[in-house]
Amino acid sequence: MKSIMKIVIVGAGPVGCYTAQLLKKMGYQPIVLEEHLTLGKPVECAGIISSKLLDLMRPFVSEEAVINKINGFNINSAWVESFSINIPGIAVMVNREKFDANLGAGLEIYLGQRVSSIKRENGFYLLETVKGRKFEADILIGADGVNSMVRKYLLEKYAQQKGHKNQNIKLDYYFGLQYQIRLTNSEQVMTNTNTMTNISAMANTNANTNDIIQVYFNGTIPFFIWIAPENHQKLRVGVIAEEGKKVLTDFLREKGIEGKIEEVVTGKIPVGFIPTYGKQIALVGDAACQIKPLTGGGLFYGLQSARLLADCIAEGHLEQYDNNWKKMFGQEIKFGIKARKIYESLDEQKRGELFQLFKKNAHFIEQMVDYDHHSLLFREAFRRPQLLMDAGKLFRFYLEDLVKEFFA
Ligand SMILES: Cc1cc2nc3c(=O)[nH]c(=O)nc-3n(C[C@H](O)[C@H](O)[C@H](O)COP(=O)(O)OP(=O)(O)OC[C@H]3O[C@@H](n4cnc5c(N)ncnc54)[C@H](O)[C@@H]3O)c2cc1C
Structure with missing residues (x-):
């Protein structure tokens, strides 16, 4: 039964390949379409990940x-x-080239196949590549990175459904x-x-x-x-x-x-x-903006979300995917977006005061920082009266804004 369901993943980056590996382990036969001729190239990454993430990826x-x-x-x-x-x-x-190649090993990947059109007909997705190859999917997964065309398709459909222009969804x-x-x-x-x-x-x-x-x-x-x-x-x-x-x-x-x-x-x-689920279609990784807004790191949220996505497919509840990953990382991302906006709005003097505060609390940061969950550090800081007072003196207006994000 599982093998009959056609799952097509656009993008053989780390997140698309990992999603495919998990689905394959579950008994599906996903196919992956990749525009480039080699996995992991060109590299678009510094390749820094937490040791925790490496441990999770060890089997691959x-x-x-x-x-x-x-x-x-x-x-x-x-x-x-x-x-x-x-x-x-x-x-x-x-080494991202090796990392990506490891994740792609043993998968059914069609290299050099850039998807150029997506249509939905009779309950299937019909994909065509620039080389004229056609693929049919019951489930379509967009793991096609920052310029995702699957995202463009999904957001247009989403906007039509909600009766507004997708320009309202800001990136x-x-x-x-x-x-x-x-x-x-x-x-x-x-x-x-x-x-x-x-x-x-x-x-x-x-x-x-x-x-x-x-x-x-x-x-x-x-x-x-x-x-x-x-x-x-x-x-x-x-x-x-x-x-x-x-x-x-x-x-x-x-x-x-x-x-x-x-x-x-x-x-x-x-x-x-952004919304990441539509009828039998989902986005994951950079295509879904599963990125830490404070550092730009995308591998942790993307790879973790791949797991949640594969589980939703296996359980026959793809519609729960958007909720599930947002339950896990949504608040982190919203907090990060707000903190980033605040940081970008600070003048030189305020940035200086912020770094003075960081320096004064370097030991606290060492003890509390979580490489993959930046908001935890701020949550902990809110529990320290002295730190909160120091921060409050400098950033009172902004702090209220950030605290609201935690309780939104
Ligand atoms: C300069 C820089 C440094 C970074 N450093 C880090 C870091 O140190 N740590 C970290 O965690 N993150 C880092 N990132 C972010 C990280 O690179 C991304 O989050 C990660 O690559 C996302 O993986 P992905 O599989 O979602 O997308 P991608 O790696 O972008 O893979 C998408 C794949 O889809 C393919 N594709 C796209 N469109 C199509 C199409 N139409 N048809 C077929 N195939 C298609 C692409 O060729 C690509 O192979 C960095 C980013 C940049 C720009």
Whole structure:
């Protein structure tokens, strides 16, 4: 019976492949359509995920896909002295090409098949690719990323049903750019004071900064710049900002980072809260905007939602999927969107005060931060009278707004 139901997944990114793997395990025979000729390429990701997520993906993802272990973050800003958040084993850096290829192993994937049209006829979805191939589906899953055409189709139908224009459903897009740099002088390492230094100068300090991600905030970019080391020779330096190329060029010069750019990664990040279910059709991953609005990370929510989606299909209740994933991550995303809007509206002085507050409470952050659930830190903070008072003095107006989000 299960094998008779035709499930078509558009997009063989990590989320589409993982959804297919779970369905296959349940006895279905999903097919996956992918526009590119190779899985995992082009890479559009820094590849940083929580160790918790890696553990969940272990049955599919091999140790080979893991490049580095991350034990903390150095927070650098234009306003306060740098400080560290040390959390041994909090995250890992993965090779997205291998990660995606692992997730796609053994699946029925049609490569080089870009879906160009979707129609619904006699209870089926009819898909056609640019190469003229036709596919029929009882259930259609859009795992086709940030520019999802399945999302476009679903939102148009949703808008028609509700009798309004789908322009009412608002999405924000942010642009990411990352360079993979092989250092000219492989003895260079990042110091805790965030400039490059020669490794021999640090010989007495036992400092191992190859497992620390440097993060830089300033008054002009909405997110941050990151330096994530692959090893002592290679860095991933990236930013999410409109003029990413200029920002990174200035930054590399200022920090004295010299080397060969071996790979350039670009991509868009969709931030929003949208309907993800229609008649026998669902969105998952970036297509569904299952993204952490504060950092742009999408793998955790996307892969977790894939599991919820596969369970709903197996239970014969696809209509519950939208509710189920939103029960799990919806509030996180809504909180993140609000917090992001507030952060972007802060002037230099307020951003400075915010980072002073973070620095003062670095130990609390170390103890309480959850890499995949950012709002938990704020919830905990609301329980600390002193912290709440400090935050209230600076951000009274905004705090009320954020608290409302928790009780909405
Ligand atoms: C610069 C940058 C850095 C990032 N760093 C991180 C990070 O460190 N950690 C993290 O968790 N997230 C990060 N992200 C986000 C992360 O890359 C995405 O959330 C993740 O790739 C989403 O996976 P997905 O499977 O939903 O979509 P995708 O990986 O985008 O996969 C979608 C697939 O669908 C295919 N496709 C699209 N349209 C069609 C079509 N019409 N027909 C057929 N195939 C189609 C595409 O070719 C693609 O293979 C980053 C994003 C950017 C831009």
